Amino acid sequence: MEKIYEALARFIERHPRWIIAIALVITLAAVPGITMLETETGFSALVSDEAEISVNNARYEAEFGGEPFTVLLTGTTEDILSPANLEQMAKLEQFLLSDERYCCVTSPLALLEAVTGATYKENPEVILYAVFDQQGNLNPVITSLFPDSEHGLVQITPAGNLNDNDALLAAQTIENFLGENPFQNVSTTVISDAGLINSITISIGSNIAILLGLAMAVMIVVLMLFFRIHWRLLSLGMVGMSAIWTFGLMGYLSVPMSMATMAVLPILIGLGIDFSIQFQNRYQEEITRCGSVGDAIITSISRMFPVVGVGLLATIAGFITLFVSDVPMIKDFGLMLSVGIIFSFILGLFLLHSVVYVADRRTPVEKLKTKSKQASGRIERMLTILGRNAIKHTVWVSLIALMLAVAGGYFDSRLAVNTDYEELMPQDEPALEEVRHLREITGSGGQLRFLIEASDVASPEVIGWMKEWGDQALETYPQIRSVNSLATLITQSTGGIIPPAEQIKGIISSSPEIFTYGLVSDESSMASIAFNTSYISMEEVHDLISNLQELADTPPGISVASVGTMALGAQTIDSVIGSRMLLNLLCLVAVFVIILLSYRRLVSAVLTVLPVAAVIAWSSMVMYLIDIPLNPLTAILGVLIIGIGTEFMVMINGRYREEKGLGETPEEAMVTAITKTGRAVMATALTTLGGFAVMIVSSFVMIRDFGIVTVIGVLLCLLITLGVVPGLIVWYDNIINKNRKKRAE
Structure with missing residues (x-):
């Protein structure tokens, strides 16, 4: 494998200008794709067209019209x-x-x-x-x-x-x-719902421009202040180019922009920059030991490619698990993040080293060495102190981490849920204010509709069942204001009784179409019943639909399906929240397998997965304490934490293994890993924080909440990577070394 890495490095050294030219051509080709991006903000972004509720709703609308x-x-x-x-x-x-x-x-x-x-x-x-x-x-x-x-x-x-x-x-x-x-x-x-959706679409466009500008500005400041190396903004250029490639590909593949894929931009900038920073940081370190820029690049790539490669595979494995989600925009989110991360890796490996080589090869090596040493002194001294303390206080630090993880698991089950797109969009939109104004005037929160199918929905048996269902619902649930169905029309004409079949058909045929439209199909095979409700939360809507379906006690030969926008909105609770634990578990398993296959050491996989799982629990506790609910984006926070945390830990662990291989003791190897690689991890964490922090200013409530919790998640990943895991790794390796010595004696 070493020969492959070296051959790759020499290829970059020999063809830097070609690599730069190809990257620029691809970038220019990607730009038209960005102009082709379309926005999807309706329920099709939240509920798959193949889902049973979508199929039933399409059949309902084909017969009775739209919202x-x-x-x-x-x-x-x-x-x-x-x-x-x-x-x-x-x-x-x-x-x-x-x-x-x-x-x-x-x-x-x-x-x-x-x-x-x-x-x-x-x-x-x-x-x-x-x-x-x-x-x-x-x-x-x-x-x-x-x-x-x-x-x-x-x-x-x-x-x-x-x-x-x-x-x-x-x-x-x-x-x-x-x-x-x-x-x-x-x-x-x-x-109309269409007006509300258009309002969201326009807001997404303006939010993207704001988020991009702010993310770039914040990251420039962070890199200038904390990543004090030669060409310090080069990493940002790499990830900026990867964002162009990613969104250009989205346009060409007709992947729509949604409230979720909009968040790809700051996340990609935050995560993707890690690869470039790690490569550039190692080059900066190697230039102090090598005799030429070419040798420094070759050594840097040879040392970093396998480590960064493992981090890439683990991160992608985590994001690919998002394809298990039933929510289309979450699948698109996982796809574009995976593609963007790959682009970031490719650009960090090929383009960054090519630019560095072309820019530095005519500069005297001694001058480059001097600049490198000046840039790394202060932060490395700070990280050395941090590393020694992390190893020194392993026991009590680990116990605190464990207790907080247990507490986080407790609070996780008590997190509130919010999937109501009205509450997740910008709250000052005129279209939303009009909807709420109408709601205040009418006192109605909407209609819960159900599609009823039978061989003859106009039979006395079906009409009687519909009347009984509606009456029981009104008696049982005070949030239901009225019921409208074919049974309502018939009983209003007969004084409350269910007449014979012929009289029912006569009432239907003699009633003006405006009264029968939407209640029964021409061939009497489909009917609709609508429960008019007061305004209730989407979670309450979800529960009410389930309760009504149970209350219906549907007789044989009749089928009942919930339809309409309220039902589609309630479905997102099952789609988003119901699969959350499964996504986290699959993601952890995928990362575990990748780390195990890469390092072939069970302890490396365990000491990566368990700490990341602890951070997920910590984040849930913080979300509960600061009252941020689960929504379609915060529900996938666990997957994002796994991606970020795994990347950080793989980098530290990879350098630790390298230093141990050079003969250092576990303590010395870990301090060196934290000191050298920790600088890049710190720079990555801070730039990632900058990328996520800009989401906090988004007018989208969902994006803002996601920005808050991801900032917290990144900080916790950094804390456990530099403060908890190093001590556990050293503690385990010391036990293994003692056992080996005992067996040797």
Whole structure:
């Protein structure tokens, strides 16, 4: 293997300009890919299209249409129902129903036309007479569309299964029509999930630019202050180029930008810079011992390639386990981080050494040696003291670490969960404020919908079961405000009883379409039941759906499936949080196998995996104490900690093994490892912290919380790498040496 490493180093020494040229060409080729990046912020980023709930929801929307748009009318009831505005409602309905993107319009006018049998265009007097009764009260048929005396509602059901862009265009078409045909003395606001998703999309674009600029600025400051070597910003250039390659490839492969993949940028900069810093740090060290720049590069690569290579494999193994996740954006997150880390390694190995060789080869070696020694003195003295203390106080330090890990395991099971995208997006977005304003006016948090299928959903047996289910739900769960189903329509017509089959079919066929739409399919094989709820958290929604399905006690021959945006949102709790422990376990196993196969020493694998697992537990305790919940990003913190912690420990352990091989005692070898490699680990940790810390200023609550917990995680990884693990390794090796001496005697 040594010959392979040396041959690789000599190849770089002989062809530096070609390597630089190729890297620049690839970078230029990647730039157009970045312009092709598309954003995906709907539920398709959180729930796979192949998931059962997605399939059922697609079937539901194909039959009953998509998530309704709401037009909020702000004005007095009299103004909203004035002749001029009723005429505008008639124009709006005619305009929308002539467009195949819209299925149904439920407005005060549409309901009045349905119950009177007249149209406003032909018989406006009949409609106007039906608005109020003789006592001046609103017609009961339209009261549901007037939550108070200052607001009215128009519900518009779009065609089902529109993609985010088409749904947004459909909502904007309504806005444009209302802008060109305004109501008199009444303001209109179109509120839709599509508008909320578009708001998130725009915010992602602006957040990326801010995060990139801040991450670069912070890392420049960190490297200038703490990585005091020649060409100290070169490592940042390498990782910046790897980010261009990664995001360019994302564009070419049509991997979408989401709230998760947006976080790839600062994470990649923080993690990927480690390889370049480690290579550059070792070159800086070797130049003090070698007679030429070429020899220093060859020695550096020969020593560092196997160690950094093991770190790379272990980190990638950890990130690849994210493919087990059921959440599409988490899979994309794992894919792009893995690719980005590989690019960072390649650039650190080939391009960095090529640039260093071209830049330094004409500089006198003695001058380079002097600069290197001046740069490394102070921080190495500090690390030497840290290393000696870590070894000296192994027992009590390890006991404290163990007790905190046990406490962390206890608190982990008590972490709160938040997968509500409304609460995870920027809180000052106008679209979100409109949604919340509508919620305050109506008092409704949304609808829990269920798709019901049977050979005949209009049979008395199925209708009776639906009525019983709805009645029990209203009695059992106070958060349910009302129920709407085919059973509701039938029993309202019959005074609460379930009539014979022929009478049911007669009621359905004679009812205006506006009352039956969304309740039953034409062939009576599908039906819908909607539970209107007050506003509750997504975790409560998740539990309520489960309770309702259990309460249904579905008879044979009937199937029930939860559908709609609330159900899709609740599904992310199972997808994200349910697989969290599995992801962590698989990641630890993957790292264990890689370390074991690489070093062929069980203790090396154990003393890498167990400390990393302890850091995961510590982080959970901190999250609990500072009240940060699990969300789609913080739920994968464990995998990230494993990647960072493993990288740090592999670097220290690799140098320790190297120094031991040169004849040093375990104590001396570990102090040397911490002193020499620890400098690069410290620089990496600080730059990584800088990369993650910028996420704290993100307006995305999910990104901000992730930034906070990852900063804490990196600090804890650094603490256990330099303060706990070294003592354990030395303690174990001393025991082995004593046993060998006893056997030798």
